[in-house]
Amino acid sequence: MAQEDVFKKLVAHCKEYGFVFQSSEIYDGLGAVYDYGQYGVELKNNIKKYWWDSMVLLHENVVGIDSAIFMHPTIWKASGHVDAFNDPLIDNKDSKKRYRADVLIEELMAKYDAKIDKEVEKAAKRFGDSFNEAMFRETNPRVLENLKKKEEIHQRFVKALNDSNLEELRQIIIDNEVVCPISGTKNWTDVRQFNLMFSTEMGSTADGAMKIFLRPETAQGIFVNFLNVQKTGRMKIPFGIAQIGKAFRNEIVARQFIFRMREFEQMEMQFFVAPGEELEWFEKWKQVRIKWHKALGMGDHKYRFHDHDKLAHYANAATDIEYEMPFGFKEVEGIHSRTDFDLSQHQQHSGKKLMYFDPEKNESYVPYVIETSIGVDRMFLSIMSGAYCEEEVKGKDGESDTRVVLKLPPVLAPVKLAVLPLVKKDGLPELARSIIDDLKFDFNCQYDEKDSIGKRYRRQDAIGTPFCITIDHQSTQDNTVTIRYRDTMEQERVKIGDLSGIISQKVSMKELFKKLS
Numbered sequence: 001m002a003q004e005d006v007f008k009k010l011v012a013h014c015k016e017y018g019f020v021f022q023s024s025e026i027y028d029g030l031g032a033v034y035d036y037g038q039y040g041v042e043l044k045n046n047i048k049k050y051w052w053d054s055m056v057l058l059h060e061n062v063v064g065i066d067s068a069i070f071m072h073p074t075i076w077k078a079s080g081h082v083d084a085f086n087d088p089l090i091d092n093k094d095s096k097k098r099y100r101a102d103v104l105i106e107e108l109m110a111k112y113d114a115k116i117d118k119e120v121e122k123a124a125k126r127f128g129d130s131f132n133e134a135m136f137r138e139t140n141p142r143v144l145e146n147l148k149k150k151e152e153i154h155q156r157f158v159k160a161l162n163d164s165n166l167e168e169l170r171q172i173i174i175d176n177e178v179v180c181p182i183s184g185t186k187n188w189t190d191v192r193q194f195n196l197m198f199s200t201e202m203g204s205t206a207d208g209a210m211k212i213f214l215r216p217e218t219a220q221g222i223f224v225n226f227l228n229v230q231k232t233g234r235m236k237i238p239f240g241i242a243q244i245g246k247a248f249r250n251e252i253v254a255r256q257f258i259f260r261m262r263e264f265e266q267m268e269m270q271f272f273v274a275p276g277e278e279l280e281w282f283e284k285w286k287q288v289r290i291k292w293h294k295a296l297g298m299g300d301h302k303y304r305f306h307d308h309d310k311l312a313h314y315a316n317a318a319t320d321i322e323y324e325m326p327f328g329f330k331e332v333e334g335i336h337s338r339t340d341f342d343l344s345q346h347q348q349h350s351g352k353k354l355m356y357f358d359p360e361k362n363e364s365y366v367p368y369v370i371e372t373s374i375g376v377d378r379m380f381l382s383i384m385s386g387a388y389c390e391e392e393v394k395g396k397d398g399e400s401d402t403r404v405v406l407k408l409p410p411v412l413a414p415v416k417l418a419v420l421p422l423v424k425k426d427g428l429p430e431l432a433r434s435i436i437d438d439l440k441f442d443f444n445c446q447y448d449e450k451d452s453i454g455k456r457y458r459r460q461d462a463i464g465t466p467f468c469i470t471i472d473h474q475s476t477q478d479n480t481v482t483i484r485y486r487d488t489m490e491q492e493r494v495k496i497g498d499l500s501g502i503i504s505q506k507v508s509m510k511e512l513f514k515k516l517s
């Protein structure tokens with residue numbers, strides 16, 4: 001199945017099974033804003049717990065906070081967001097559609113990559129086992145030609161970004177004959193900068209209301225609380241402050257479902273270190289974070305680092321962790337070495353000292369910062385796209401059938417087990433309920449007695465429930481049940497008393513955390 005179709009199916013599945021709904025749907029929706037349904041919120045909460053506990057439980061020098069969304073407007077002046085939190089926009093005059101100029105150019109480069117991959121794929125089929133991919137990539141004229149074209153664009157693009165040269169961005173689009181996917185024309189406007197922050201007013205207009213911003217990142221709430229936490233928690237550098245919370249950006253090109261939203265959630269951690277030690281810590285946090293992703297078992301090859309072409313004005317190193325979504329490798333998390341930029345700026349704009357006295361060095365300094373910043377929603381999307389599977393299975397009558405199954409990491413699955421009495425009589429529902437009563441304090445359980453057992457299994461597969469427990473007549477006699485495993489569909493007869501142990505072994509965060517230590 002084409003990846004585009006997989007993505008469409010995934011979006012439809014998210015809606016049909018109560019994971020994600022379009023916001024304000026009955027009023028025809030609100031662009032790039034989404035609501036999480038009954039299963040979506042469980043998955044999201046599990047992702048957040050995995051992140052939070054891995055930060056604050058596994059690192060004794062990382063603590064959490066929860067700062068307000070509204071903050072003093074000068075914070076955003078100091079951080080540079082008022083002046084520089086912009087996207088370069090370009091409009092197509094015929095379709096009147098608006099695009100991000102940088103995204104159009106990135107997509108253009110991705111097309112050359114796709115052409116190269118296609119050549120490689122064709123050659124691999126032609127040559128079979130004797131195919132030497134590395135040599136092919138180095139010598140094939142068509143591959144080399146496409147690579148050269150991409151490199152030329154890449155070099156111009158990086159220079160244009162670094163020089164903030166909007167005319168050159170437009171020229172790259174014109175020179176490469178990029179067309180609008182809607183109108184099919186090359187009739188482009190100039191490129192303009194557009195600030196992404198939402199603003200609102202605090203206080204009544206009669207009193208002279210203050211213009212304030214909805215935070216576009218949670219990080220600034222951490223920076224302005226740096227000394228509060230350091231002093232009250234008697235924290236010694238190096239130490240980190242973690243936070244999970246909503247952020248808002250007036251994204252112009254909001255596409256790809258929950259990948260780019262106007263209201264989203266971030267999990268950010270700022271790690272404060274001594275000046276000069278930041279690049280060493282940057283490398284350490286890169287390794288910690290990629291391990292966190294890979295421990296979920298979605299496939300190591302699905303992740304890669306992508307170093308930034310253009311460093312933000314405050315950073316001296318930056319990389320993204322990308323995940324292979326159905327629409328290509330995309331950023332899920334950013335790791336940035338933010339120098340002392342933010343604390344210095346807040347020190348300057350607030351007039352309050354934000355320095356740390358280092359007893360070991362016997363000196364005061366403004367700490368340097370390593371940031372790890374991951375979007376909850378993007379993480380959610382990466383997990384869902386990795387988990388979504390359509391499989392051919394043999395039906396009851398031997399006919400082949402398709403099952404849709406979410407192979408979610410069991411630890412993140414919204415429902416951990418479903419308890420299914422084979423029939424609605426003979427004491428089976430009562431036994432099923434008593435099993436749930438026993439397990440519900442530890443696991444999210446579901447009871448289902450409607451329809452055939454096959455249909456009930458399919459329903460649980462579709463929401464990613466790792467275990468189905470079937471109660472039959474034998475269960476009432478010998479206190480055993482069958483446990484059916486989602487991924488293999490294998491079934492096993494086990495004692496009711498063993499259920500808790502079997503399930504917790506597979507769904508406990510503790511087991512996952514052991515992989516991180």
Ligand code: GAP
Nearest residue numbers: 217219259260261264332333334373374375378
């Ligand atoms: N404090 C640094 C910061 O905000 P960022 O790269 O702009 O850096 C960090 O954002 C992460 O937040 C991204 O890697 C992504 O996962 C998530 N994110 C950013 N913009 C988003 C959007 N419009 N919709 C969903 N997630 C977004």
